[in-house]
Ligand SMILES: Nc1nc2c(c(=O)[nH]1)N[C@H]1C(S)=C(S)[C@@H](COP(=O)(O)OP(=O)(O)OC[C@H]3O[C@@H](n4cnc5c(=O)[nH]c(N)nc54)[C@H](O)[C@@H]3O)O[C@H]1N2
């Protein structure tokens with residue numbers, strides 16, 4: 001009973017440390033417990049982590065050999081040499097005819113696995129691939145872009161230490177998003193000196209703990225937040241002295257906010273003016289406010305404008321760079337960073353001309369970039385650790401787009417909805433069978449990184465992603481023994497000599513893009529316990545020291561080149577996760593561009609100044625559907641085995657009791673929900689948590705997995721059969737999954 005193996009939960013960005021005890025067969029996760037030695041989660045887990053055996057050993061459609069699609073649509077197993085050489089030859093052929101930029105790369109990691117995807121840039125370079133995307137471009141790119149415009153550096157909220165926690169379209173009780181969320185929420189709720197403000201049309205578990213629940217009409221956040229910002233100005237609650245010292249653009253913002261018809265906007269949002277005023281005053285009075293926006297607004301109308309106004313609220317009250325406010329974090333990579341080009345400038349997608357933010361093409365334009373005669377259309381796609389046929393808007397159109405491509409290659413652990421449409425499927429070890437990590441490390445003042453060691457061996461027939469990328473790069477003929485030999489020779493003289501040789505490679509732009517594979521094939525082979533996949537972290541550690549020398553030093557790694565080595569060694573050894581940097585709060589200002597925050601984003605301020613009266617709900621679509629709610633038993637599509645759910649097995653459609661009564665519906669009755677794009681039959685769950693007119697379906701349902709008899713069974717409704725690719729944000733193309741006009745029809749048995 002002593003061989004508890006440290007690893008992490010892979011089901012949300014928190015990646016809580018866990019320990020796993022294997023059964024006698026060496027494969028079953030007999031017991032799972034929180035890892036008290038993990039520096040961020042400190043033993044915490046939520047209910048979901050305890051089901052992880054279903055990911056590892058459940059009925060998932062696990063892949064154990066490379067597959068090639070036959071003309072009749074069925075798959076045949078092939079060996080790895082055949083798979084790599086055929087995939088490579090076909091990618092080269094597409095590149096030869098249409099240019100490497102006609103090959104699209106999608107994914108690179110889910111909630112738990114980014115290490116393999118970090119090797120993909122080498123494959124992209126080898127085949128001339130230019131365009132890529134991931135799920136971030138259907139949620140966070142508006143926030144990233146606005147942040148880049150205002151501060152030049154992404155920021156996160158220090159909820160744990162905030163006097164007032166402000167949640168906008170975010171339900172951390174279920175979805176987390178910061179360490180030990182349920183514990184922190186309960187602490188805030190219990191403390192009379194602290195408050196919680198929640199903007200959500202649903203009385204969520206988080207809203208239930210709140211002091212102020214602003215239960216607004218769906219899709220009206222832009223009005224409500226603009227009214228809150230305007231109340232700050234009207235009631236002279238803004239921090240003039242702080243704003244003069246730290247910001248520009250106040251002169252442009254103030255006249256717009258002075259003109260806001262506060263009462264009318266509260267009426268549009270359908271929240272009592274008194275409640276909005278009280279919440280705004282509470283926030284203004286606080287010594288610290290941490291604001292966290294998420295999908296409820298990021299996948300909704302005016303999403304990018306909402307991200308802007310939300311930031312104005314905490315900026316006008318001076319909530320930056322102090323405990324309990326917003327901070328600029330360190331990290332081994334640069335997730336969240338964007339150049340902040342004004343709208344219309346900067347890089348664009350080749351067909352739709354959509355703005356590329358943080359290097360990512362908006363997910364909602366991908367099908368448009370394919371289903372066209374445009375000569376620059378994408379012709380091939382590599383999908384790694386993602387399920388876009390299920391997770392992107394408009395599944396029917398995504399399927400059509402994938403089928404229109406000349407080549408689709410999927411790297412996954414399971415036969416997913418996307419893999420079924422692939423020409424080649426390349427199987428990987430699970431996240432517990434290899435070295436793995438995420439780059440979702442945004443903690444502050446101490447930031448954390450966790451290189452997880454394998455918990456159990458991988459089956460024969462699968463290859464870890466770094467190995468797949470290395471083989472693809474080698475098959476393209478751009479790297480080989482001649483390239484590795486000098487690096488290996490340098491390595492024989494020690495890490496310092498290796499560092500010098502490697503620096504030489506970084507000086508050559510063409511070869512520096514291949515650096516991940518160069519590291520993997522040289523340094524990687526010398527790392528202990530088969531930790532080759534960690535090779536790339538060596539360069540990342542050096543880079544971290546270069547970017548954040550004081551923070552790394554405060555964490556105890558010293559300075560200079562030696563600090564890079566020490567940090568890397570600590571990462572390799574730290575099976576429970578380690579502290580990689582330590583900041584003081586004021587360090588945030590050294591990361592803000594020119595140490596000045598720009599309050600004015602002219603394009604977005606124009607929208608705020610000219611908001612129309614909210615359109616009336618049309619009779620054809622009497623409901624608004626939020627397609628994809630996080631619940632106690634949802635976890636994207638990481639769990640494929642439906643048996644993991646202890647409750648809500650069918651994925652109910654939640655609606656208000658008033659609507660249910662009016663339609664004569666009782667719990668469990670089937671209804672047909674119809675949208676502009678499709679329809680689905682689902683059981684209903686009437687609840688007093690919902691506003692009349694609002695519907696909610698969970699995320700992650702609608703997966704098909706073979707049952708014991710080999711028959712494909714689909715559980716619940718796939719949300720994106722109901723969403724449209726063209727319902728999206730005007731600025732960065734993020735989808736309006738939480739605002740889908742819908743209709744209900746009763747189903748007679
Ligand atoms: N249990 C669980 N946790 C998860 C995940 C999971 O699948 N399951 N997935 C992870 C991932 S990938 C992400 S991105 C996060 C997402 O985490 P969240 O953004 O918190 O998740 P959601 O439930 O999609 O949406 C949040 C809230 O938005 C509300 N909402 C709907 N419409 C509106 C509106 O018009 N205005 C406002 N203000 N709110 C609205 C919903 O009622 C919901 O409570 O969760 C992560 N954590």
Ligand SMILES: Nc1nc2c(c(=O)[nH]1)N[C@H]1C(S)=C(S)[C@@H](COP(=O)(O)OP(=O)(O)OC[C@H]3O[C@@H](n4cnc5c(=O)[nH]c(N)nc54)[C@H](O)[C@@H]3O)O[C@H]1N2
Nearest residue numbers: 110135385386387391411412413431627628636637719737
């Ligand atoms: N309508 C609607 N759509 C949504 C959302 C919504 O709220 N509403 N939410 C969106 C959000 S926020 C997100 S983040 C996306 C998530 O959607 P996706 O980005 O598509 O990712 P996941 O569902 O997390 O699936 C991850 C994939 O990785 C595979 N996998 C697991 N482990 C490994 C591994 O070790 N290696 C490899 N190669 N593969 C592995 C899994 O089998 C699965 O196919 O969904 C989005 N779609």
Ligand code: SF4
Nearest residue numbers: 009012015016046049
């Ligand atoms: S799903 Fe729960 S246990 Fe897993 S990482 Fe997220 S908060 Fe932690």
Ligand SMILES: [Mo]
Nearest residue numbers: 135136139636
């Ligand atoms: Mo997400």
